[in-house]
Amino acid sequence: MNFNKEDIFKRLKEYMEIEGVSRYEDNVAKAIIKNTNSKNLNYEYDNFGSLIVTKKDHNNGPKIMISAHMDEVGYAVLDILDNGQIKVAAIGGIWPTVVVGTKAKLIASSGKEFYGIFGHTSIHIMEREKISKAMTTKDLFVDFGFKDKKEAEEQGIEPGDRILMHGETFRLYNSDLVVGKSMDNRAGVTVLDFIINSLKDEKLPNRPYFVGTVQEEVGTRGAKTSVSYINPDIAIALDTTSSHDTDGAIKGRQKLGDGVAIRVQDGGTMMDPKLVDYIYKLAKEKNIKVYKFLAQGGGTDAAELQYGKGGVATLTISIPQRYLHSPLGVCHLEDLKNVTELLIEFLKNMNEKEYNKIQYK
Numbered sequence: 420m421n422f423n424k425e426d427i428f429k430r431l432k433e434y435m436e437i438e439g440v441s442r443y444e445d446n447v448a449k450a451i452i453k454n455t456n457s458k459n460l461n462y463e464y465d466n467f468g469s470l471i472v473t474k475k476d477h478n479n480g481p482k483i484m485i486s487a488h489m490d491e492v493g494y495a496v497l498d499i500l501d502n503g504q505i506k507v508a509a510i511g512g513i514w515p516t517v518v519v520g521t522k523a524k525l526i527a528s529s530g531k532e533f534y535g536i537f538g539h540t541s542i543h544i545m546e547r548e549k550i551s552k553a554m555t556t557k558d559l560f561v562d563f564g565f566k567d568k569k570e571a572e573e574q575g576i577e578p579g580d581r582i583l584m585h586g587e588t589f590r591l592y593n594s595d596l597v598v599g600k601s602m603d604n605r606a607g608v609t610v611l612d613f614i615i616n617s618l619k620d621e622k623l624p625n626r627p628y629f630v631g632t633v634q635e636e637v638g639t640r641g642a643k644t645s646v647s648y649i650n651p652d653i654a655i656a657l658d659t660t661s662s663h664d665t666d667g668a669i670k671g672r673q674k675l676g677d678g679v680a681i682r683v684q685d686g687g688t689m690m691d692p693k694l695v696d697y698i699y700k701l702a703k704e705k706n707i708k709v710y711k712f713l714a715q716g717g718g719t720d721a722a723e724l725q726y727g728k729g730g731v732a733t734l735t736i737s738i739p740q741r742y743l744h745s746p747l748g749v750c751h752l753e754d755l756k757n758v759t760e761l762l763i764e765f766l767k768n769m770n771e772k773e774y775n776k777i778q779y780k
């Protein structure tokens with residue numbers, strides 16, 4: 420299968436530019452439906468909003484769930500100050516230092532949109548003892564230009580309104596390096612889209628469930644509800660991971676452009692060793708660049724997927740990304756291409772016989 424990187428870029432750009440902070444993933448789900456639309460597919464949601472795409476002509480082989488979370492990190496309005504500026508609560512893990520001085524976008528419950536700036540006290544006018552201290556979310560505010568609390572309220576701003584980071588999509592000097600907002604995890608969503616489109620008309624020796632999960636960033640909650648709904652035999656979480664190829668990062672294997680990163684373990688999951696072995700060998704056999712790594716921070720949907728009924732053979736396939744959980748992330752198009760190719764091979768090859776070899780007996 421030969422994927423055109425320009426096609427991948429276009430689709431990735433489309434997904435990154437959608438706003439989908441946790442609990443508001445709907446537009447990402449709708450875009451997946453629009454982009455994969457086929458009479459051969461069924462689309463349904465679980466009660467949390469995770470999108471489940473299945474093939475109408477499925478076989479009776481193992482049930483394989485491939486999940487990519489659709490949500491992105493962001494903020495919610497906590498309080499409106501008398502001066503009209505807005506205090507926030509983080510949705511997902513964000514180190515507030517990375518958003519200071521960047522563009523913010525507020526979407527009110529009425530749907531009305533406002534642009535502002537993640538505010539900060541300029542170093543010139545900061546109290547001396549604060550200068551050397553790391554800031555926390557408590558120190559953060561957002562300035563939309565309201566002259567006072569009354570004006571903000573008149574404009575319909577309310578606690579709980581979501582505030583998003585705002586980052587434009589562009590390409591770096593090496594044009595395979597793509598920059599954009601919510602790369603975590605629209606890179607995974609893009610790969611999911613390409614897998615569905617490549618396999619929707621193919622006969623497979625298994626029953627795939629392609630799932631766009633919700634609320635991963637606030638504690639893998641959508642994975643929990645969707646895995647209990649599907650009861651898969653095998654589950655694969657598809658997500659970005661921190662790339663260690665930037666100055667000052669602790670030593671780690673993950674690097675942009677090095678191929679498929681198979682996550683062997685992290686704080687929440689020890690992947691199924693037989694499944695790791697199977698997919699690793701499959702990649703080698705198909706000449707797809709691949710390596711294994713241990714994640715030194717962060718987790719994925721796999722942490723919940725593994726607890727499906729009776730326990731599920733679980734795997735995480737990672738796409739390395741620079742500047743995770745900041746307004747701009749960077750991924751390598753070649754990595755997205757390699758991950759797409761490997762998961763397609765996996766779904767073409769994982770049958771009852773291979774699944775029997777993985778099972779405990």
Ligand SMILES: [Zn+2]
Binds near residue numbers: 635659
């Ligand atoms: Zn993620």
